[in-house]
Amino acid sequence: MKKESWLNKIWGYLPGRYTPDRAEWPEWYTSYADASAADRPPGKSLLSSARILVIDAETTGLDYRKDRLISLGGLRLSGSTIYVADHFEAYLPTPTELSAESAVSIHGIVPNSSRYVYDTEAELLRRLLLFLGPQGIIVGHHIGFDVAMINMALGRQGAGPLLNKVVDTGGLAERLQPAGYWTPPEKFSLDNLARRYRIPLSDRHTALGDAYITAVLWLKLTARLSDKLGRELTVEDVAG
């Protein structure tokens, strides 16, 4: 989506954001960036043959400059199939200064609970980039925020930003049913869209549960867009 590529460009110029040089990149990021430069998915190729990764991040709060990732979930899709077995799931310990935040009541992840196996931030990112691959198209709901959170983390680890194409299901839904000036912004929230497209809201506010809801939403939205255009979708139809 336009908004996301625009956001991606802006991140680099934001004051206070440190963009590391190639020389400083960790090895796992260098190989990801090189593969990505060599192997971009052509825009004209069919969306049904693309590697789609639906991801969702749970964070300590909504301020990408201050808050941190605490869990990340992802599911791989190809065509109209969700490959549940090929999923991504990772947890990070909550930094002590952020642990008393109210977001716990939303996502229900108790900070540093012994229920989860924790990764370090660097390990999580390394695994994530392997999961995404250079060709993968990242899909998520209001994904701009999640991508910003991940990019901040990448920056902290001395790596550059995500290079994948990114699609926001919220933007896709708006495209199918454009908002009027009277449209309340929450109309395109995940909850409202799930209700609208009759997707059961189970496991809401867990990274993988939200990723699943978003994945079903993605399948339903792209089917409708394909219907509207009267042809099979190509990659550039959704990720321009």
Place this chain on the structure above:
Amino acid sequence: MPNQVTRRIFDFLKDIPPFTFVDSEEALMKIAERAEVEYLPPGTVIFRPGDPPLDRFYIVKEGAIDLLRLVGTEEQLVERCGEGESFGLRPLLAEDNHLFLARSAEESLVYAINTEGFKNLLNNFPALTQYLAVSMAGSNRYTMAPPAPTTSTTAEVPLVTSLLESQRLERSRLPITCQTTARIIDAAKLMTEHNVGSIVVVDPAGHPVGIITDRDFRQKVATGVRSPKDKVGTIMGKPVVCISRDKTAADVQIMMVRKKVNHLVQTEDGTDKSRITGVVSKHDLLVIQGNNPAVLIREIGRAKSAGYLRTLRERAEKMLATYLGQEISISFITTVMTQLNDEIIRTCMKLSLARMQAEGKGNPPAPFDWLALGSQGRGEQLLRTDQDNALIFEDVAPARYNAVKDYFLQLAGYVTEFLHQVGFKYCPADMMASNPKWCMPVSQWKQQFSHWMAENTAENLLNISIFFDFRGVWGDGSLPAKLTKHIFQELEGGRDRFLASLAQSALDNPSPLTFFRNFVVERSGENKDQFDLKRRVMRPLTDAARVLTLKAQIGSVNNTFRRYEALAKLEPQNAELYREAAQAYELLIRLRATIGLQRNDSGRYLKPKELSSTQRLLLRNSFTPVKEIQSLLELRFQLTFLR
């Protein structure tokens, strides 16, 4: 720890067949872990006839998938798979190509289950293999039904009943005996002294040689055939029928029916070559079998208050629950329950007549009959549903008409009130004999029926579906036949349009198969999201049976099973379908009664979720005959032109 998405898949699978037969969480979790979720926009083809088996089969998570048979260019719907149903499994197990075209009927999500992993389960879970074998066989759509009990005829009735009574008859009455040398008068004195109905004649060793009952005194002594001074041997019945002490009430009753006797003698070894230990009479058995229908019917007939009738009807419901639990044939159960209900109506009628007398209103001023309508009229009512009844009385002189009608209205008012107290609720649509519209003389009833048959409005057709199944329960007994005769005379006058409209109304509740998912649930009102068992499947079957028998001019059969039975005899080419329809109807009655007893209501509305998976499967299978019967109606009455 499994992730949430896998967990959801697992939770979904564990409640639906065939996975219900995998009783290991670990094994099922492995299946869930390998599952994929496929999204299918409407019209997506999943496989075609002739395709080799895929590495997967499917469970519908949301939406509906049609399985179609291709005949030339034509597509025939074989099955619509709704939520929780699997498809594409047969070719995997049979290692055979696909037979059907599978296509999404609407936007659907399906879980694709990997076959390799699934096949591994077969070795470890025999119940799963058995279930699959049964459902794959597919020859009989009722294979999941419990073994069908043999059809009971009237002669078998007491036998079937007694089978419920398995308690042992350990304590029988101490026998009153006399020696062969005793005189008849001595025996009579002994019996009077001990207040018993029978005496056993024994030899000096205490082995039974004969038995004398009250009836022998009536028939042989009181008539003067024998003198009281004769020896007991001259009137005793012999040989005596003996049983051993370890026999159950059921054995005893079977023996009594088989040997046509009312008394059995218990001996040490069960033959008449050993000492007598006790006597069992038919009456003793009745006392033991508290919930025996014969006892209940007798008690109902003797009841003096609506409150006691209510208690008895509740006992009858307990008996019904036992019957349903024991898989006794529905035709037997409905026969018994209909007799019980009829007896309740008759007793309420007697109580009402007594009340009219007590109020000085006197005896009925004209011959009349009380008519049971609807399901009670058809003899298919198991639970206490709303009352549907009417009253018909002989035509009287115009001068007397008002007084006569007033009398019957008041009588009917009392009867419906008593019935209400027993637990048969007032009909909300007021289809009761206490309504002046449904308490009429013969001539007016005839006009009413002619009118219904001539003017085929929706309301009239609804009335027909209730009133045409009338059955006289109490009264003169001659009036219902007059009405039946009138209806068939009317039909002879060429009423094709009437029959066509009647058939059309049987199609007004389209088969639930053509709808979204398994069940068409009610969209609004207090029963929102529930499945209307009566309207969606039972009524189409009763309506179809009625119109087909009317068309075939089969009079006097107003029970749905017997209607289909009669139709099967008349049209051998459709016999199979009619039998399936009757079978489906039995199944629905059983299901409705079972659910109704569980919930203590009429069982009419079902929440699809409260059914077990087997019940759901059986219910869905019953939709097929409904649909087929409806197609037959369409063809026979050429209804496609009316539509």
